[in-house]
Amino acid sequence: METGAFEADVLVIGGGLSGAWSAIGAARAGAQVILVDKGYVGTSGVAAAAGPGHWWVAPEQREAAIRQRLETAQGLGDADWMAQILDLTWRTLPTFAAYYRFPKDEAGQVQYRSLRGPEYLRGLRRLAMDLGVRILDHHPALELLQTHDGAIVGAAGQTRPGAEPWRVIAGAVVLASGGCAVGSRLHGSRNNTGDGHLMAAEAGADFSGMEFSAYYTVGPATLPNTRSMLFSFARYFDAAGRELDIPPGERVEPLAKALLEGPVFCTLDRTPEDIRAIMPSVQPNFMLGFDRAGVDPYTDRFEVTLLGEGTIRGVGGLRLRAIDGRTAVEGLYAVGDVASRERVTGAISGGGAVNSSWALSSGLLAGQAAASFARRAGRSSPLQVRALGRAGLRAQRQAATVDAADAIAAVRSEMNPYDKNLFRSGAGLSASQARLEQGWRYIADHGQALGDGALRLREAASMTAVARWCVASGLNRVESRGMHHRLDAPTKDSSLAKRLRSGGLDQVWTEYERPVARIEAA
Amino acid sequence: MIELIVKDRCTGCGDCVTACPTRVFDLTPDGPAIARQADCQTCFLCELYCPADALYVGPAYEPAGGIDAEMLLASGRLGQYRRDSGWGEWTDDPRHSDEHWRMGSIFARARAMAPSGDGGDKG
Numbered sequence: 001m002e003t004g005a006f007e008a009d010v011l012v013i014g015g016g017l018s019g020a021w022s023a024i025g026a027a028r029a030g031a032q033v034i035l036v037d038k039g040y041v042g043t044s045g046v047a048a049a050a051g052p053g054h055w056w057v058a059p060e061q062r063e064a065a066i067r068q069r070l071e072t073a074q075g076l077g078d079a080d081w082m083a084q085i086l087d088l089t090w091r092t093l094p095t096f097a098a099y100y101r102f103p104k105d106e107a108g109q110v111q112y113r114s115l116r117g118p119e120y121l122r123g124l125r126r127l128a129m130d131l132g133v134r135i136l137d138h139h140p141a142l143e144l145l146q147t148h149d150g151a152i153v154g155a156a157g158q159t160r161p162g163a164e165p166w167r168v169i170a171g172a173v174v175l176a177s178g179g180c181a182v183g184s185r186l187h188g189s190r191n192n193t194g195d196g197h198l199m200a201a202e203a204g205a206d207f208s209g210m211e212f213s214a215y216y217t218v219g220p221a222t223l224p225n226t227r228s229m230l231f232s233f234a235r236y237f238d239a240a241g242r243e244l245d246i247p248p249g250e251r252v253e254p255l256a257k258a259l260l261e262g263p264v265f266c267t268l269d270r271t272p273e274d275i276r277a278i279m280p281s282v283q284p285n286f287m288l289g290f291d292r293a294g295v296d297p298y299t300d301r302f303e304v305t306l307l308g309e310g311t312i313r314g315v316g317g318l319r320l321r322a323i324d325g326r327t328a329v330e331g332l333y334a335v336g337d338v339a340s341r342e343r344v345t346g347a348i349s350g351g352g353a354v355n356s357s358w359a360l361s362s363g364l365l366a367g368q369a370a371a372s373f374a375r376r377a378g379r380s381s382p383l384q385v386r387a388l389g390r391a392g393l394r395a396q397r398q399a400a401t402v403d404a405a406d407a408i409a410a411v412r413s414e415m416n417p418y419d420k421n422l423f424r425s426g427a428g429l430s431a432s433q434a435r436l437e438q439g440w441r442y443i444a445d446h447g448q449a450l451g452d453g454a455l456r457l458r459e460a461a462s463m464t465a466v467a468r469w470c471v472a473s474g475l476n477r478v479e480s481r482g483m484h485h486r487l488d489a490p491t492k493d494s495s496l497a498k499r500l501r502s503g504g505l506d507q508v509w510t511e512y513e514r515p516v517a518r519i520e521a522a
Numbered sequence: 523m524i525e526l527i528v529k530d531r532c533t534g535c536g537d538c539v540t541a542c543p544t545r546v547f548d549l550t551p552d553g554p555a556i557a558r559q560a561d562c563q564t565c566f567l568c569e570l571y572c573p574a575d576a577l578y579v580g581p582a583y584e585p586a587g588g589i590d591a592e593m594l595l596a597s598g599r600l601g602q603y604r605r606d607s608g609w610g611e612w613t614d615d616p617r618h619s620d621e622h623w624r625m626g627s628i629f630a631r632a633r634a635m636a637p638s639g640d641g642g643d644k645g
Contacts, residue, residue: 039543043567048543051622103620111623118570118607119620160545161558185583190544191565200620223581226566229625232632248636270635275628281621284606288566292581292599345594 004159004166008034008134008376010367013141013169013196016045016054018336018359019176020124022325025173025367031374033367035133035166038140038160038191038455042125045178045322046312046337047494048117049188050227051283052356054089054115062086069354071390073346074478074482076209081323083342085354085361092360099123101169116284140455143389144173144199144332151377152203152331153385159270165374169385171374172331174366175200179312179337180466183412186217186307187226192457194311194466196338200318202388205327206503208340208513210466211473211484212315212414215349215421216252216306220297221288226307230279230286230297233270237301239263241271245255253485256418265301308416311466314483315341315424316473319501325366331377332371335362342499347482391444391505392461400446404453409462411467412441425488429475436471439463444506461510467500476500476510524562524579527554528591528600531576541571559585566603573610575601 012019015037018353023035027195027500037044057065062083070077093102093112100123102110129135141157145167156167177196181189197207218234219226238254239262246254258264276298279286290297311317318327318334323343325333336359345354388394414432415421443464477494477500480486498515502508526539539545543565548557562579569577575581578594594600604610608618623644644645 023641039545040541043541043565043571044543049565049569051625053625101620103623105623114623116607116620116622118567137540161548188563188565190561208642222583224566224583225638229628232633248632272631275631278621278624280606280617282624283622285566288579289564289581291602414543492558 004164006034006166007156008032008166008168008170010172010174010370011036011154011168012174012176012367013127014038014045014176014178014338015135016121016176016359017042017047017124017356018036018363019174020121020128020361021172021363022191022335022367022370023128023133023174024124025364026371027128027133027367029368029371031371033133034136034170035128036136036139036141036157036168038138040137040193040244041128041135042121042522043118044186044191045121046186046192047356047359048121048283050117050352051114052115052120053115053353054112054360055086055353056089056095057086059090069346072348074264074348074492075346076342076499078343081125084323085344085357088361089357089478090362092364096123097126099127107405124236136166141195141199142393142454142458143387144203145385146203146388147384150204150330152329155199157306158454160455161452163454166437171255171377172333174325174333174335174370175318175338176335176363177338179314179317180310180463181312182308182310182463182467183408184308184310184416185224186309187219187224189312193311194462196334197318198391198462198465199388200329200332200334201325201503201505202390203329203332205329205332206319206501207469208241208319208499208501209342210311210316210469210502211477211500212342212347213311213470214424214483214485215309215313216256216418216422217313218252218255218304218315219307220289220483221303222239223293225286225288225289225301227283229283230268230271231266233268235270236304237265237267239265256306256422259306260418263472264304266304267299267301268297270273271298281452308421310415311470312337313351313355314347314424315347315349317341321360323362323365324369325362325391326369332372333366335359335366336352347484349483352471360497389458391440391465392447392449392458395446395448399444399448402443402447402449402457404449404456404460407439407443410435411460411463415470422485424474424484424486426475426478426486427488429471433468433471433475436464436468440468462479468508472508473500473502473508523564523583523585524556524559524568524577526578526591526594527556527585527591528576528578528594529553530591531574531600533574535573537571537573538568538577542568567603569603570609572604575604627637
């Protein structure tokens with residue numbers, strides 16, 4: 001039945017920023033690389049619909065930047081990791097100039113910091129191909145392959161559409177499957193369903209910082225757009241037209257509170273005229289939805305919402321044992337948003353900038369590390385591997401029809417509402433946990449689908465799994481820190497300035513690490 | 523959501539079939555067709571990758587319908603994203619140069635106008 005059987009030194013799963021940089025890093029280290037993506041390398045992943053800025057700091061200003069970041073990290077950051085990603089970003093982007101037309105400002109200074117998503121990914125695709133990376137688009141991965149001694153040696157999946165099976169045997173695997181949007185309508189996140197999280201957990205990997213999964217972005221309620229920059233000029237109104245006291249900026253709690261009361265409308269009329277005029281050249285996709293819906297955001301009032309980002313511009317993900325991406329499982333590396341970013345962002349979001357630098361740096365470093373691991377390990381014969389996929393792929397009990405759309409709606413209804421996920425409480429999280437547990441049990445026991453439906457069911461299982469780790473971690477962190485807010489524990493507990501691990505499939509667990517050896521900023 | 527392929531413009535190259543991240547289109551003997559509309563994530567990226575400016579993504583998350591090719595051709599919206607992005611024949615047109623780098627200064631203006639808030643900086 002296997003129509004697509006491939007071999008490589010390094011397999012990279014996911015072709016957004018971090019996956020493309022991984023493939024490039026591994027290829028430059030001399031490895032034969034296969035890069036598989038659920039969609040198309042160039043348009044897949046949240047960066048493609050956005051504009052990744054980077055953490056771009058000149059060497060002489062880095063000490064201060066790191067000091068400031070360590071403070072906002074609230075005890076969970078790591079100065080050494082921050083220094084490494086700042087350095088790699090600074091050294092790497094200028095080398096990308098043959099693949100991206102970096103513009104100059106009025107003074108003739110080349111601008112490296114902030115790239116447009118589609119052009120960035122198009123350039124990364126070209127660079128990867130020039131380095132000999134074999135790209136398999138529309139090849140979603142469904143499960144990892146493991147040898148009897150526990151090492152990960154590849155992955156299997158099926159093409160979309162058509163559900164033709166494929167598998168890649170490789171010396172090492174880099175997971176670059178992105179953060180999990182837990183079913184929200186965040187722009188460009190439809191493929192971000194946590195598949196890599198689930199695959200890694202099935203291999204025995206664990207997570208860190210999953211409680212930091214309460215990040216929300218403002219956007220029009222019915223129009224596709226999460227370029228939020230101009231909302232820094234926003235004014236907000238209730239349904240009766242009364243202006244609301246909601247300061248524009250990072251803190252979304254005031255807006256979330258207003259939204260819990262009723263619909264909220266917005267206008268961007270404070271945006272200066274000169275900025276309006278250049279917006280099509282700054283963010284060419286910003287106006288598309290507004291314009292086509294006949295809404296002038298600079299004069300009209302349009303309804304807004306907050307889009308949940310789950311772990312995308314949240315923080316949590318696979319726990320790394322070193323900055324080179326190694327996980328708890330031999331032969332398995334993780335990069336970008338599927339990995340925990342606590343060491344570089346701490347308890348607050350890395351926003352676009354730190355996360356993009358993390359994607360670039362962790363990608364390059366893990367690509368290199370996976371290449372040298374693969375060289376040492378060699379490739380194993382396909383006869384000796386077993387496929388690890390369970391929930392949604394192989395029913396543990398009698399197979400039955402499980403409606404993937406219903407299962408995803410169930411996850412959304414626990415992870416997106418502000419009153420559950422943004423304003424958390426022990427009682428609320430416990431109730432969510434019980435419902436998610438039930439959903440998980442049903443998918444794991446009975447979920448099995450054929451053809452194209454298998455992918456969606458696996459996505460539903462993955463989102464449910466991610467939500468369980470997020471909720472269990474939120475329950476165990478009985479305090480408020482960074483983006484994790486507990487109404488029943490509204491202050492920071494200085495004894496909890498430590499990272500929280502989580503994992504498990506049949507039985508979810510959480511466990512604190514020892515405190516980070518650093519006195520927390522006051 | 524993807525609404526329409528303007529047949530008069532479509533050259534049948536199939537670039538949209540390849541570029542769509544959620545594999546909404548199929549290549550048929552009659553050229554690309556919208557095969558799985560419900561999978562569309564409304565990211566507009568197919569329009570960017572269509573050199574013939576033959577695709578139209580509507581502004582809503584749900585199919586709107588009622589859109590015909592003539593209306594679209596008259597609207598000037600076909601190819602708008604590709605043009606504003608300076609792709610293809612617009613590559614060296616100074617009216618469509620890449621000013622994405624100005625985001626930093628735009629955020630700074632917002633911060634200056636909002637003394638109480640921090641203005642944010644996240645893209």
